Amino acid sequence: MRRWRALWFWVFVGPFALGLALFTYVPLLWSVALSFFDAHNTVTPTHFTGLDNYTAMLRDHAFLDSLRTFLVFTAFIVPVTYGCSLSLALMVNRVRRARAFFRSVFFLPAACSYVVAALVWKMSVFSGVRFGLANTVLGWFGAGPVAWLASPDPPWYWLVIVTVRLWLQAGFYMILFLAGLQRIDPALYEAAAVDGARPGWTVLRHITLPQLRATSAAVVLLLVVNAFQAFDEFYNLLSDARGYPPYARPPLVYLYYTALGQGQNLGLGSAGAVILALVVAVVTVGQARWLRLGRTDGDG
Amino acid sequence: MDDALVRAGRALRLVLLIVLALLFLIPFYLLLRNGLAAERDITSPAWTFFPRQVRWGNVRELFADPSVPFARSLLNSALIAVATTLGTLLLASLAGYGLARIPYRHANKVFHAVLGTLLVPAAVTFVPSFVLVSSLGWISTLRGLIVPTLFPAFACFVFRQYFLGFPHELEDAAEVDGLGYWRTYWLVVVPNARPVFAAVGTIVFLGAWNAFLWPLVIGQDQNAWTVQVALSTFTTAQVVRLHELFVAAAVSVLPLLLVFLCFQRWIVAGVERSGID
Secondary structure, X not given: OHHHHHHHHHHHXXXXXHHHHHXXXXXXXXXXXXXXXXXXXXXXXXXXXXXXXXXXXXXXXXXXXXXXXXXXXHHHHHHHHHHHHHHHHHHHHXXXXXXXXXXXXXXXXXXXXXXXXXXXXXXXXOOOOOOOHHXXXXXXXXXXXXXXXXXXXXXXXXXXXXXXXXXXXXXXXXXXXXXXXXOOOHHHHHHHHHOOOOOOHHHXXXXXXXXXXXXXXXXXXXXXXXXXXOOHHXXXXXXXXXXXXXXXXXXXXXXXXXXXXXXXXXXXXXXXXXXXXXXXXXXXHHHHHHHHHHHHHHHO | OHHHHHHXXXXXXXXXXXXXXXXXXXXXXXXXXXXXXXXXHHOOOOOOOOOOOOOOHHHHHHHXXXXXXXXXXXXXXXXXXXXXXXXXXHHHHHHHHHHHHOOOOOHHHHHHHHHHHHHOOHHHHHHHXXXXXXXXXXXXXXXXXXXXXXXXXXXXXXXXXXXXXXXXXXXXXXXXXXXXXXXXXXXXXXXXXXHHHHHHHHHHHHHHHXXXXXXXXXXXXXXXXXXXXXXXXXXXXXXXXXXXXHHHHHHHHHHHXXXXXXXXXXXXXXXXXXXXX
């Protein structure tokens, strides 16, 4: 049997590895190749243009704006989701009765798609007209209706975009934090109580948060990676039959319209995808370094 | 004194949790309320908690509307979600087991190649993947919607982590009985690893049912629309029949809520076990 191990390894791993290579590595390489060509409406172009697509993308204000939009969005959504899901986990973990009920309610939105959530947010909660739920509530306090999605100044659309994602995802990250909290040794809390630490802020700061460091690092990493993937809610909240407004356009929405919109400029789209992939890789690796650095600091 | 404070804090926390729980449930309530209301109730300037009249007929109207290929899109979503789930479970569990349990010189290199794809967010590769799928002639086909999504690195990773921690005793007994890797896997390992299959399966199913960008890019023909693409097309179109839109959304969420409520325990276990820390 030992002689055949290599063969059996490939019988088990081969199909998956082959598929992954074919549908992840091959497209990536193809995309890198395409980004050096003038490729309108074709995936087998003949006109080599060198770095033209890259310089065009890096000079394109709309594309650079989309990168800035992503940064603003990340700066909002990562700390807010982190704070909300950690608070939820701390509260649910300490509640005595109906813990399973609260956990389910906060986790339930994970079963919803961004499309459905965006529909409810756009057409019912934050619709710009008087009968929208948010405007009805504002009306009770005598405030006039707000055009939540249509006015770039003040940028109320951020409130809509951030709350959709919070509703859909806070429960998921809460589960991760709950798992982390379960793993903390109760003896640590007992020792703190013996030392006279009062439950509350002190214990949270000196025991709970340091013990959650590994979970926190993973959550922040996932939050940033997911923020990069933002497409569904932006597309469904802001675009309509006339197209997409120039504000709040993250990179993926921009690439979608560049590569698959009317122009079908796959060369330009590929160059944008390569630039975005590089940005993602740099941020992810840098962040992983930074988080691990934080870990050794805390241990030392 | 201290006791009273603790009790007050506990009560405050409970009240806060109840308020938050209600807030979290409002969107579900709105889906149901608007889906079963008449359009003029949805757009009525005087907001009412309950629609003046509950119209179950909206569901029938939705499926009878010839301008909306809703039944077809539901069928597409169901086919895609089931095929994706079964295919992923088969391929990723085999790969995860091989990586965890079959000693091979280059196993680590293969594992790192799999892990490396986690670093590139799947959404960044949609342009290149579209290029590949269109050159295969798979645009607007079920093949194009299913096959490229069968290889999520995270599923392989979860299976590998799970099998690494799997007790060796069962496989040792199988080896004594003269079973090879293949029969050991199917007769001994799989029946004892049901929790991880259920966990990964539900996560993949939810993801496949709710996926949007890939079906939007590949399902260009109306006949290849998934439920999410159909809903999105109506939302972003100019002329909308609101009550039909909401009842469609409610119908699209229903199967998932059922899966979710049945398998919630497994999803939680799967998420906790996904080895992200």
